[in-house]
Amino acid sequence: MKSRILILGLSTLIFSSCGNETQQADNKKETAVNDSKKEVVELPVVQVPNVANGAESYFSPDGKSLIFNGKMGEDSSHKVYTVNTDGSNLLRINSKGDDACSHFAPDGKTIIWTSTKDNTDMHPGNYSDSKDYPQGAELFISDLDGTNIKRITNNKNYDAEVGYRPDGKRILFSRQIDGKLDLWTMNIDGSDQTQITFTDDWQEGGAFYMPDGKTILYRAWQKGDEDKDNQDMQIFTINEDGSNLVQITKEKGTHWAPFPAPDGEHFAYVKVLPPHNFEIILRSLKTGEEKQLTYKKGFDGFPSFSADGKSMSFSSSRANKKGVRSLKLFLMDVSSLNLGPR
Numbered sequence: 001m002k003s004r005i006l007i008l009g010l011s012t013l014i015f016s017s018c019g020n021e022t023q024q025a026d027n028k029k030e031t032a033v034n035d036s037k038k039e040v041v042e043l044p045v046v047q048v049p050n051v052a053n054g055a056e057s058y059f060s061p062d063g064k065s066l067i068f069n070g071k072m073g074e075d076s077s078h079k080v081y082t083v084n085t086d087g088s089n090l091l092r093i094n095s096k097g098d099d100a101c102s103h104f105a106p107d108g109k110t111i112i113w114t115s116t117k118d119n120t121d122m123h124p125g126n127y128s129d130s131k132d133y134p135q136g137a138e139l140f141i142s143d144l145d146g147t148n149i150k151r152i153t154n155n156k157n158y159d160a161e162v163g164y165r166p167d168g169k170r171i172l173f174s175r176q177i178d179g180k181l182d183l184w185t186m187n188i189d190g191s192d193q194t195q196i197t198f199t200d201d202w203q204e205g206g207a208f209y210m211p212d213g214k215t216i217l218y219r220a221w222q223k224g225d226e227d228k229d230n231q232d233m234q235i236f237t238i239n240e241d242g243s244n245l246v247q248i249t250k251e252k253g254t255h256w257a258p259f260p261a262p263d264g265e266h267f268a269y270v271k272v273l274p275p276h277n278f279e280i281i282l283r284s285l286k287t288g289e290e291k292q293l294t295y296k297k298g299f300d301g302f303p304s305f306s307a308d309g310k311s312m313s314f315s316s317s318r319a320n321k322k323g324v325r326s327l328k329l330f331l332m333d334v335s336s337l338n339l340g341p342r
Helices: 010-014
Strands: 032-033 039-041 046-047 053-057 065-070 080-084 099-104 110-115 140-141 158-164 168-176 180-187 202-209 214-223 231-237 256-260 264-274 277-284 288-293 300-305 311-316 327-333
Touching: 032 140, 039 256, 046 300, 053 099, 053 300, 053 311, 065 099, 080 099, 080 110, 099 158, 110 158, 158 202, 168 202, 202 256, 231 256, 264 300, 288 300, 288 327
Parallel strands: 180 202
Antiparallel strands: 032 039, 046 327, 053 065, 065 080, 099 110, 110 140, 158 168, 168 180, 202 214, 214 231, 256 264, 264 277, 277 288, 300 311, 311 327
16 A cells, blocks of 8 residues: 555554445535644535445546545455546456555556556465565556556565656656565656665655656655554655655654645645544645644545645545444545645
8 A cells, every 4th residue: 555554453444344335425514623622624525425445545637536445345355446536437447466556647548556466376465564565566557447457567576655757757666675665666667667765774655756756755664663553654755866855744653645735835644643543634845834634533544636636535434334444435625725736
């Protein structure tokens, strides 16, 4: 997955299947209470219908569709799906192996996705446990319906957490070798694979290009913190050539799953608030000013923005009945925040 998710028992929440029942989110603004007991109002949120158990969704370039990782119906493991934002045209892309992070190409004509489909004879591993990542996870490009598949990595390491440079000419991904997780880039045909980070302790991943096509936004943790409650994760930027490393967040705690806004100035990320409340925060890279976007107990995470900056997709447990542990997809109207391209 785009970010390590075995923290505070979250893997149980994300990787457990549920029935086909879906619940419509309230179309109205929802009132919540923050830690200071001051009344706040969420921006309008709607649930994406027909997705019984899915997470980590990303928009197509035209903003009309999502690609996500789900486990539904008769799936024995997680698969990559696409769906229109209104819940129509739900399509499973692959039927073999265990899938993870995926994206639309910037031109909207193809998709890229992670799967163990060609290495099912290997130890299956666990995408939610960095100590047991699937070493047979490879990267594939296909047509939008999953046909014409081209495998672009072939090393039996963990290759995942994938995305595109805005011009579509370069792919950004994470690779784990001998327990060390680093950022890499390559051409769209798999050639010129280039390592960006070279750290023995910091585990870099969950990376995305900023709109300038040169700066990379990512999160990282240190190996020594892997087994801690409320694990310390920090957010960084770095140039594509490995220069100009900047640590953005510095306070202790979990800062996770960052995603850049189209304006090139802001990004959304997940912060774990006491005691174990996952909320989505918007932060300015220029000023450091933050705005909390979600206000629900439980899990709100995996934020991503549409290309026009008007909508934010996220995954949440907010629609679950008591005792149900799964995630569903939601859209937040963030048009009032003026996050569109500059």
